[in-house]
Amino acid sequence: MAPHEDGCMTTKNLKPQPERKHTDDGLRVEREKSDREYARRQTALEEGSDAAIDKARGQADEALRTARDSADARLARHEAAAANATVLQERKDEDATLRGERATADAELRDEREERMRALSALLHLERLETDTRLLGERVHADTGLATRDEFLGMVSHDLRTLLGGIALQSTLLKRHASDDEAGQRTAQAAEKIQRFTARMNRLIGDLVDVASIEAGRLRITPELQDATPLLRESVDAFQAQASAQDIMLDVEIRGDTLMAKFDPERILQVLANLLSNALKFTTAGGRVSLQVEPVGQDLRFSVKDTGAGIPSHQLEQVFERFWQARGEDRRGSGLGLYISRGIVEAHGGRIWAESQPGQGSTFAFTLPGASASKH
Secondary structure (H helix, E strand, O other): OEEOOOOOEEOOOOOOOHHHHHHHHHHHHHHHHHHHHHHHHHHHHHHHHHHHHHHHHHHHHHHHHHHHHHHHHHHHHOOOHHHHHHHHHHHHHHHHHHHHHHHHHHHHHHHHHHHHHHHHHHHHHHHHHHHHHHHHHHHHHHHHHHHHHHHHHHHHHHHHHHHHHHHHHHHHHHHHOOOOOHHHHHHHHHHHHHHHHHHHHHHHHHHHHHHHHHHHOOOEEOOEEEEOHHHHHHHHHHHHHHHHHOOOEEEEEEOOOOOEEEEOHHHHHHHHHHHHHHHHHOOOOOOEEEEEEEEEOOEEEEEEEEOOOOOOHHHOOHHHOOOOOOOOOOOOOOOOHHHHHHHHHHHOOOOEEEEEOOOOOEEEEEEEEEHHHHOO
């Protein structure tokens, strides 16, 4: 994380942005393609050269066999020692000639291979330069697009929040000045609905801004060393009414005497809100949701357990991806909460994970560096 002049910190972009990962994948594919073509051409050249040298050696061996057969025939016709010595000398001369021809052929083959390898290496270098140039162009284009998107998102989110603030203010005034008769009660109820809708829209805008910040490595946090106990009480109190309305037991369990850690309270409240809302969303009436906190080594571990339907093991990592939802037909929420939660926790130097078995509920846990770890 990198500090700012105002005391805030931003996350480093530890993971490739999806757009940049796409261009990197494209480069890797192009390079693998050129490497395969290079290997194919090299193999073809070597096979062609090997075939040529085998042919030349075969011809030399055939010539040697013919010469030896001729010498053996002469040896059979001439028994004299002088003739025998002449035939042996001829064989030596022919063997020496064959060795010389083979050495010459091998040297020519090596030279030919080296020349073709240099040509292929130069070709591969040019192809890689071309793919690198294309990648650079794509990255510049992607970075420009991201910068434009972030700037546009910042302006639009500010304007939308200003408008939503005005709507919320007007709905508050409507509710406050509603009469006590039946018409006034209907007006107050409508005003409450408007407030809920504007709050949900404001959260969605905040989620979109957070996603852009996480991808750009600019998620800002303001960590301070403090006690996490008030944070837990505030989180549970915020969802107690919803849990009661759904006939779900919501409780908090604190283990350990000291819950000191260095964290940004607003951001960790955001994480706990995401985890608790998901737990309540997928827990049926009569179930239970429990928030537990305990020191573990130098860390502080938070756990949200529920008695819901559970998550298949192969989806325990997928749940933290952008726009992921448990069921394709289930459109409750935007699918950004857990992705943002992971970004916030990792920005604090912690980690987040899920444990579950279908039919036995789920546990979402995350850690924050404790007081002792924060001093290092």
